[in-house]
Amino acid sequence: MNLLFSLCVLCVTFRGLCEGAGVLVDDLLNAPVGGKVIFTTTLTPPVTITFLLWTFNHDNIITFNEPMNTTTPGYEGRITLFISSGSLELRNLSLNDSGDYAVTISATKAHTGSTKLRIYEPLSNVTITTSSPDLVEFNSSFRLSCSSSGSSLSFYWLNGSSEVTASDRVQLTGGGSNLTISNVTRYDQGTFRCHVVNPVSNGTSDPVHLSVSFGPENTSLNLSPTEHYYEDGSNVSLTCSAVSRPPAHFQWIGDKLSGSGPKLTLLNINMNQTGNYSCQAFNNITMRNQTSQPAFISVLKRISGASVKSTTNQAVEGNSVNLTCEAAGPVFSRQWMKDGSYLIPTDNMTLNSEGSVLSFQPLKKTHSGEYSCRIMNPINSVEADYTLVVNYGPESLQITGPREINVKHTLTLTCSADSTPSATYTWLLNTREILSNSAVFTKDVTEFSDSGSYTCTATNYVTRRTTAHVLFVTGNEM
Template structure:
């Protein structure tokens, strides 16, 4: 019962019924210094409640409202707002010690409705930071511990490596409620960045990234020759590169037939090599952090005493002309052999080998002679070969024009000229014998007029062979867009006009009628062809 003299002691007798769901299920979560809203499930009403009592831990009144008159507890002055239409309550400037159960008793039409819920106040997450026992480690032999600290209440910890969550495993330990991370026998995948994510029900915070420097290698060592062949002519320049995986960068030593060279970088350049520099080259990589080393497999370099080259009589062979390829070599040559496209050369009727196979002559070179020609030279102690790529220039020939023979006025005209030619031909266009300013293989006009009717000519030219092809001719007629008269109709009109002209009898017509008559027939056959 209510204490005598309290506001509720003046209420008339009522039926007390505990309402279900007057307040939503809890708990409600809020942060220190923020605001929480206790919202009832009652439908808003304009009729004042007989009384509303909000309490803290069921004993300390927050606010008592009787017939719209409010009585507020002194510690809540200026911190609450009461909503009379639903009996809801807003509480501001929350403190940690206000975590408790909150209850409401509402008297409406003689019925008491009750509700309770729990409010939990949290201190927001702040000052999240990570410390590491070490940031400089060696792969497979080092361990590291990361510790995460933060301010706030009821904290949960989550570790991230890059964008991936860190979970416990044989190498990974999570202790102290997840705030400590230990990695045993680190690998290069453990370099981070590591972040610590701290959260509670009302806030979340993330630390700055921490990166680990994981030293590894050397590994996967490889010695690369450039050029890649193992045989070189005297005077050649050779580059040897030692490739290796290592962090930090490895230090290098070089060896020839097991003897250390003076070179120490990742690349060695042999300039103007001599036969005395032939042998087995190898490189050794050393990592000053891991204290590990690795040596490459040896690569053999053989310096030949003879070098071959192929010199053509012309750099631009033209079909139908004579071309000679001369196989040159330094020093004594005991044998020369010619090959084409990987197979031994079989001379044809237009080829002659002379000067002990030194000169290969094409009496009249043609496009079938295109290909890769190799001259191989050898003597008892060395051999070499040289390559020449033959590209025979020819043409232009077989000039053709593709495109429409008839097009509507204002339509887009596209004509394409092609020709067989090496190198590609250049083109000149003409309309009814007059040159058109266009040098490409395509002639395009966006909106044609009747004056664009006629004979289009394409002439191809090869700037290497200095030959001009015979021209290709293409007839075109430009017609009305919506002609109501078909080809037969137009032809009929032309013939009728010709008959009338031929039958005319005036002196002037008689003198010119045959010329006009022949012109009519010419127009007639032109229409039959292009309509």
Template structure:
């Protein structure tokens, strides 16, 4: 490859040389026509136009491949009439004066490089070449552009209110053949019912801005030879308050006296919202997004709400109320019976009491849930359990559990039904020997245990004990013994039970041994009479007594 160039010493030389080559053109019509013996080839330059920047370089590259056989002649021209370079093999190259030091010619492919471009270089470029008897030519257009620079975005306003404000952004830049693109963040801005692009895209207008229009906005300016993006422009879009939410911590409705409670108000707002707090509709002195209630008491109960306001949008929003109920913990629980003792057949009440805020009362009997029977009534929200007529089946342990949402406590009462006396029985012998020991026992069904009174023959009171005991009864102890039971709680007496007793035997002064001897003697006499019909006896004085035999 050989770089061809030609320099002129002055205007007269250029004119002389130009005249020479003009004459040469007349003698070499192959540059412009296809005389006999020559073949015309296809275009050797791309159809698309070329773009280049002022001060830059452009390469007119042909579609020809290097060949061992050189081109016999080449002519590059600008706008047809202006010669850039004329190349003839084995001859000096001719270069137009305005292209000296600006071009480089490549004979092997007849390509041309043009440097130090100016706007005046915009136009049509042509090449004619002869190679091995074939005329080759091509045409293309070169457009010179000024590079993009000084890209700047101006905004009509940067402080706006959502849904009630509009903004216009304008993009300015230096350069030629400029085109404009707008970006919001990384997304390209396109025209819509709210977005208008005017002035060839250099102006962007947004109607009824939203928070999503806050940017950053950038303007990208480009032409075929350069692209420049502006610095970001951010819009301040005020919005809200909206989506207000009141959060209660801990998240519950009921709290014990002395608890600490926190309420937090959250809201979407720009700039940050200002807050007011209300209890049952009355404004509290507290401000800020958090309300702290420390060591609460029952007066802190009520419906709390927060209100958020925005001094830019002049809008406000109030939360739904959050109910807080402060309760006294249940303590001092007890089950108290009615003043009268539980006596079978009468009405008895058990009252479940406690200090604190009682919500529910549940009764149990003997560790099982109480199932009221026909003689039971629960009243005053289960506070009072009434027995219309108690009976022995109502004996047992009664437990009352008092609860509210913060705690529970219970108390028990063991109820014993007092009854009787009834079914009195008197046990003892109906006949007893003279001088024997008499023991009579009286019993009765009764709670508490019955007490007894004893009577002899209906008038004489003997004792108040369960048993009546008499040592060595006399014949005079024969008679009717009466037992009567009574209950000092029920204040009831039983029917009297009469027991008849007979004392048998004799009341003589003989001793038991003497009586026994007499009885034996009688048996002997009876036996003797039965043996012989008579008996003999003798007596003699022995010492100081008589002896019979």
């Protein structure tokens, strides 16, 4: 009987996925140490087999020659022959069972086949060791080494759920068991695991968390409340923040303050504390520091005691007068109003550059009115009022009454003039004073002697100005 043998080419690493050579189903079988394997033929039971021979690396394992079979020493109790199909089961596998298996079967016709068996030690104890627990961004490199018992091991690295692949900074050496990342960044940190496989088993290490220290950066200083100006006596909280791992330590910088920590509260601040404030963030792992941009705190007092004062108590038309707007505290601006409307200076009215002095050169009677000055800073505003009375006159003096009158009738003459304050009046007949302190002259019963030149003199005691008007009256006989 001719024995036919053929060599099978490797197809896949798991049983049952490709055809074996000749009468055998599989051309390659993988099995673990201590496990079992079945070499399956393509023959469909029942088959009448008259002769069968199984060999391992060309050495006989079992021979069947109807009606007897012979098992090679060392295989007793480890093999079972299925004579209905010629298949063979091999148990209690060891690494020494790896090799080439072949079968020759004689039934209605001759069948031969061959396959390969690979025995692997199952993996266990997958562990990671690391060389660099403390990592500083841009300054450090780290190496992770994966180890496992077992045979024919393949290594894969995971960061979270993503597989780690080689790049300019990432190196995989030692068959993938060593992972090295140089010049680490914060984006390299994470939870690393090593996944190990061989054809008969797989396993994953416990996770190793690597943290990369970085910063501080983006150091900033915030004020609460946020104001352009703070009132004297108020409280201000300063908070310093930075992007840093581990969290940064903070130191406050400035001549007017001291302390550490991310928050500083200034209580009952005063104007002497006006100035720039900043903080410095420090990372005690990276040994780096960064100082914030300065924040300017301006402290102001409230304005109080507003007043408007004049350079004279008696303003007279034609003279010059200054109204001065004053207050205690820091003044930022002033706003003048007259009679409830915003003041628009005219040609003979000026404001100095600070708006504190309103000048009239010269005064006009139309300048009389209610003046108010609002004094402002960002904290508050106050207002002061002043009534400006422009004294003028007397002017437009006139006498009303008859120029002719019958004797024995009543003569009434009235004198009037524009004047502030009101003028006082004196009456003369020809050159003789006949009445004072009255605007009206009355003669109940006239005589011819009442004819003549009537003069009314008006006097303003403030302006110290006097004017006169003359009326000629003639008496007629009834």
